[in-house]
Amino acid sequence: MSPLRRGAFTRQGAMASAGLAAIGLAALNSQGNAAWLFTLLMLATGGVSWWWNRRRLNRLQLTLPGPVDRRRETPALPVAINGLGRVWLTAVIERADGREERGPVTRIEAPAGLLPLPPAAPGDRAVTAIDASDRWPWGWFSHRRRWTCDLALGTGPGGHRADQHPLDLAGIRPWRPGDSLGRVVWRRLHQGLLARDFTHEDPHLPDRQRALHTRPVLLPPPIVVPPVASGTVLLLLGSLLLGTLGLIPVLPLPLVGVAIALAWWRWRRAQNGAGAVGLTLRWLLVLGLLILLIALGALRMGLDGAVPVFIALAWIKALELDRDREVHLMATLGLFANGACLLADGGLDMFLLALTGAGLAGVALARHHGGPQTVGPLLAGVPLAAVAFLLLPRVTLGSTPLTGEASTTQTGISSVMTPTSVARNLEDPTPVFRVEGGITGQSLENWYWRAHVLWECDESGSSWRPGFEPYQRDRATFRRPAVPQPVTCRLTLLPGATVPPALEMTIAPPPSQVAVSGGLVRWRRTSDKPVVYDLTADLAARDTSASETALLRARDLPERLDPQVMAIGERLRRETPAATATAVSRWFVDEGFAYHMEPGTFDDGIAGFLLRGRRGFCAHYAAAGTILLRIAGLPARVVVGWRGGERNALGDYAVVRHSNAHAWCEYWDGLGWQRFDVTDHVPSVDPRTGRPDGPPRSTLANDPDRTGWWKAGAQALDYLEARWDLLVLGYDQDQRTAFLGRLGGVRTLVIATLSLATAGLALALWRRWRHRPRGPQRAYRAYLQALAHLGVPRRTDEGPRDHAQRAAACHPTLAPMILDGLNAHLRLTYARTARDDDLARLESAARHLKESRISRG
Amino acid sequence: MTTSPRPDLGRLNEALAVLDQTVLGKPLATRLALVGLLARGHILIEDIPGVGKTTLATALATTLGLGFQRIQFTSDLLPGDLLGSSIYDRERQVFTFHPGPIFAPVVLADEVNRASPKTQSALLEAMEERRVTIDGRTHPLPLPFLVIATQNPLEQAGTSPLPESQLDRFLVRVPxxxxxxxxxxxxxxxxxxxxxxxxxVLDAAAVVLAQERVTAIHVAAPIIEYLLDLAERSRQGGHGLSPRAMLGLRRAAQAWALLDRRDQVEPEDVRAVAPAVMGHRLGADGLARAAAILAAVPVP
Incomplete structure (x- = not known):
């Protein structure tokens, strides 16, 4: 084997890793940070492992006699290998201007194959080097530095003749009956029996030396390339399956079923030792899947249409999984499928799913190519990705997020309030937003979150809508109370929320939103991902923004109002607004009204509730209260939003769910709008007795019917998701700027990074210096290394003397030096006393042997 | 490390050359036999009759200038026949000790596994103690003292195989x-x-001198570690090597190094003698196990 020197397979590894960046870039604008983090993770691990493996690459430096007439050469170089089942090679040529250019990376299977050269150009020089790897030279999982293999290249003077068979190289030829085994070294490879007749190598050598040259050391046992192991198949199928399951929101369900069936089928085949599925069957399956996609209406343009086709074809590819090449392709498909999951959803669960899927693909590759050493670079990539995530500026690109049906909300507070819409919300436990900070010691029941202010009702009085310029962009005005109750909290608004909540009464709107009249905030820009914003509120402040028109509209009554209701309202009119409100609430209590979640429907709207039903929930009481107040002469309006929330035991935050949806009234008392929540006064219906003797709603526990470990588990999960949403998904450009500012600005950061890098380098150098073998051991190691590079590595079961003698026999010209070094080593290590110059002799021998290797190269 | 004169070594190698000329085509066996003698051990030869066991023993005795006795072990051989006995001297009215054939520097115990266990144990006791006690009186055996025992393959009829505890007394088994x-x-x-x-070529005094020189051959710390590794490996499941075996291995490696005219033991010395020292101590497939152990333990 010719001496090897370090080189690089940079392009292929970098390109493969960079491919993953496409997912992140595509996802930046939609699911932003999760995809961003995933991409950085993949890139960082790929980069670290590329850097890690970079030094383990091998380059075969060739010395060819002068320029070669490329016109006479075939565009490929015949290569024979011996000792390994396969190697990956790429030829390096020197262009006329001195540039190096690499050809494609090609797998050469034992015993021989053709290595394509880069396209020829006038004035090109010969192939100057061969980069070689015993693994697929991909960014993540590459190279062993030390491996042994005979390479024979068809690079004689005048180049390679087209009629020359690669097997003619190195004297390897198929075995023929009658070959004398005494003179032919024969081996069984998976292609058949091969022979190599050493007597033809050099007829001038004396017999003994020729025998030494043909020592079987140069011919290690053959490696038969096995089909892909069933464990690897399982891992790859698992990776692709996870990616497929993560894409369920944008995939037609039958396709997912088909994918699972195909996975099971392929796995069964792998278990039974059967390889890929036959070609005809595969084509039939492609046809069938296309028909299925057409029938499901999934074959359309755009990202939503591309994903089903991608998944369908990926599964067809999974059926072809049989050899090395497919392993790499399948791993890449698995990575892409899992990366694409983040386009549909960037939550913690989806991120973990994608990470697991990508991890499975990685483990499959590592398993296939062997080597737990790949784990080190992968783990080393994690902190790198974290640092990059924290510091890199965010790029905003125009892209289309995958909008599956799951992301269209079925519930949520809308600007039209009907008893039905509110009831639908009350049954939905999905979180809408989380509140952090400022909730300690507060009773959440008194926290009202405003979403919409409704002025106008329909003719029956039960359906309310904004009506009156709902999103007027004037600055809201407030009346500061004598005793302020300021609250500052951070909200994480989860995807699917249609309106940002404002705590009553928000006095400083968040920077990313705007305040509008009515104490509300509105979007400055909408987003599908979690939005984090801080707001400052004063729980005792009141909205004072009201124009003459507004106060007039706040007195409008429904067109078809029952006279009995009018009479009730008139009867409740008092001298002052506060007294009127008290009278209204007392009337509800005196008339036996009660809070009930399923009051049924009333044909004549609010009149039916007031006159007959007398059972209802917030929507009924808000509408009825407002109408009664208006009849009694007070300007009044309905506000919808949320009330209360569930405190999380693990973190100092609360979750507000759709089921916290609430509606209440506000009336104008001459100075500002005063909240008036009737449900605080009426008792609730006891579900067991059916009688209205329960406590008012405001004192009811707001939690769903969960206890014990279930609740603890749910809260723990929610806590994790809250951290993820806040720290990862909520880490936007503003947060990054703030973070950099806290670190002391960019300059400090650069200095700190450089200092850290210097310190790390110093530490690494110091450790290397500290752990270096000293004196005789170090010299002997260098001596062994030099001999190993000369093709005579020492076996573990071989003594130093035997080894040196073997090396001397293989390299007769170097024998005196080899034996001199050996004797010095033996005296240094085993004798009672060594000579004074023994260490110097051993070091000198090692140095000379190393130099002889280089000069030979 | 030069307490004994150099010419000894030259004469040792001369003796080895003479042995090789006498026992043709068996350089390893002759060398191991000499190693056994120099390391103050005893030699076991397990082989079929007529391949040169007696020739080796007599040649060893003659070349080194030592006396030689051959005892053919049979099933009716008694310990007294081996060790000697006290016989009443009628004229002097006393019991006189008549030494048995074991009182010779080189003793060939032929077909040792044909004798009764009682006789076998008498021989092995004498080998270990290097003295014979009869009727309360101790008679030291001559120096040097080497027993070459031969053993027929065990499947032959009428044999009592040596138990493992007694096989351990033999330093090397020579193929x-x-x-x-x-x-x-x-x-x-x-x-x-x-x-x-x-x-x-030599005489008894020179052999004793050479035996003393063997103990002075330097064994460096890496070699001791290597020996410990071998012992540890051998004890992983099944029979392991006893401390006596390890001492013997060390001594044999020293003797091998001496024959190579070296003052220190090298890993190759240990590897050269290890199969012969370990083979008969590791059960039925001892040689294969010894080879496996040597292959598995990294050489320093």
Whole structure:
């Protein structure tokens, strides 16, 4: 084997890793940070492992006699290998201007194959080097530095003749009956029996030396390339399956079923030792899947249409999984499928799913190519990705997020309030937003979150809508109370929320939103991902923004109002607004009204509730209260939003769910709008007795019917998701700027990074210096290394003397030096006393042997 | 490390050359036999009759200038026949001790596994203690003292195989086997006359001196670690090597190094003698196990 020197397979590894960046870039604008983090993770691990493996690459430096007439050469170089089942090679040529250019990376299977050269150009020089790897030279999982293999290249003077068979190289030829085994070294490879007749190598050598040259050391046992192991198949199928399951929101369900069936089928085949599925069957399956996609209406343009086709074809590819090449392709498909999951959803669960899927693909590759050493670079990539995530500026690109049906909300507070819409919300436990900070010691029941202010009702009085310029962009005005109750909290608004909540009464709107009249905030820009914003509120402040028109509209009554209701309202009119409100609430209590979640429907709207039903929930009481107040002469309006929330035991935050949806009234008392929540006064219906003797709603526990470990588990999960949403998904450009500012600005950061890098380098150098073998051991190691590079590595079961003698026999010209070094080593290590110059002799021998290797190269 | 004069070494190698000329085509066996003697051990040869066991023993004795006795072990051989006995001297009215054939520097115990266990144990006791006690009186055996025991393959009828505890007393088991074609041709050409020409190269005093020199051969720390590794490996499942075996291995490696005219033991010395020292101590497939152990333990 010719001496090897370090080189690089940079392009292929970098390109493969960079491919993953496409997912992140595509996802930046939609699911932003999760995809961003995933991409950085993949890139960082790929980069670290590329850097890690970079030094383990091998380059075969060739010395060819002068320029070669490329016109006479075939565009490929015949290569024979011996000792390994396969190697990956790429030829390096020197262009006329001195540039190096690499050809494609090609797998050469034992015993021989053709290595394509880069396209020829006038004035090109010969192939100057061969980069070689015993693994697929991909960014993540590459190279062993030390491996042994005979390479024979068809690079004689005048180049390679087209009629020359690669097997003619190195004297390897198929075995023929009658070959004398005494003179032919024969081996069984998976292609058949091969022979190599050493007597033809050099007829001038004396017999003994020729025998030494043909020592079987140069011919290690053959490696038969096995089909892909069933464990690897399982891992790859698992990776692709996870990616497929993560894409369920944008995939037609039958396709997912088909994918699972195909996975099971392929796995069964792998278990039974059967390889890929036959070609005809595969084509039939492609046809069938296309028909299925057409029938499901999934074959359309755009990202939503591309994903089903991608998944369908990926599964067809999974059926072809049989050899090395497919392993790499399948791993890449698995990575892409899992990366694409983040386009549909960037939550913690989806991120973990994608990470697991990508991890499975990685483990499959590592398993296939062997080597737990790949784990080190992968783990080393994690902190790198974290640092990059924290510091890199965010790029905003125009892209289309995958909008599956799951992301269209079925519930949520809308600007039209009907008893039905509110009831639908009350049954939905999905979180809408989380509140952090400022909730300690507060009773959440008194926290009202405003979403919409409704002025106008329909003719029956039960359906309310904004009506009156709902999103007027004037600055809201407030009346500061004598005793302020300021609250500052951070909200994480989860995807699917249609309106940002404002705590009553928000006095400083968040920077990313705007305040509008009515104490509300509105979007400055909408987003599908979690939005984090801080707001400052004063729980005792009141909205004072009201124009003459507004106060007039706040007195409008429904067109078809029952006279009995009018009479009730008139009867409740008092001298002052506060007294009127008290009278209204007392009337509800005196008339036996009660809070009930399923009051049924009333044909004549609010009149039916007031006159007959007398059972209802917030929507009924808000509408009825407002109408009664208006009849009694007070300007009044309905506000919808949320009330209360569930405190999380693990973190100092609360979750507000759709089921916290609430509606209440506000009336104008001459100075500002005063909240008036009737449900605080009426008792609730006891579900067991059916009688209205329960406590008012405001004192009811707001939690769903969960206890014990279930609740603890749910809260723990929610806590994790809250951290993820806040720290990862909520880490936007503003947060990054703030973070950099806290670190002391960019300059400090650069200095700190450089200092850290210097310190790390110093530490690494110091450790290397500290752990270096000293004196005789170090010299002997260098001596062994030099001999190993000369093709005579020492076996573990071989003594130093035997080894040196073997090396001397293989390299007769170097024998005196080899034996001199050996004797010095033996005296240094085993004798009672060594000579004074023994260490110097051993070091000198090692140095000379190393130099002889280089000069030979 | 030069307490003894140099010429000893030259004469040792001369003796080895003479041995090789006498026992044709068995350089390893002759060398191991000499190692066994120099390391103050005893030698076991397990082989079929007629391959040169007696020739080796007599040649060793003659070349080194030592006395030689051969005892043919049979099933009716008694310990007294081996060790000697006190016989009443009627004239002097006392019991006089008549030493048995074991009182010789080189003793060939032929077909040792044909004797009764009682006789076998008497021999092995004498080998270990290097003295014989009869009727309360201790008679030291001569120095040097070497027993070459031969053993027929165990499947032959009428044998009592040596138990493992007693096999441990033998330092090395020497493989002899058939000679190769050229050696046999030489043997057939020259006939038996050539044996009479074996000259004495050394004498008993020189052999004792050489034995003392063996103990002075330096064994460096890496070699001790290597020996410990071998012992540890051998004890992983099944029979392991006893501390006595390890001491013997160390001594044998020293002797091997001495024959190479070196003052220190090297890993190759240990590897050269290890199969012969370990083979009979590791059960039925001892040689294979010894080879496996040597292959598995990294050489320093």
């Amino acid at each position: 002899l086997g058939f000679p190769d074609r050229s050696a046999e041709r030489q043997l057939l050409t020259e006939g038996r006359e050539r044996r009479a020409e074996v000259p004495a």
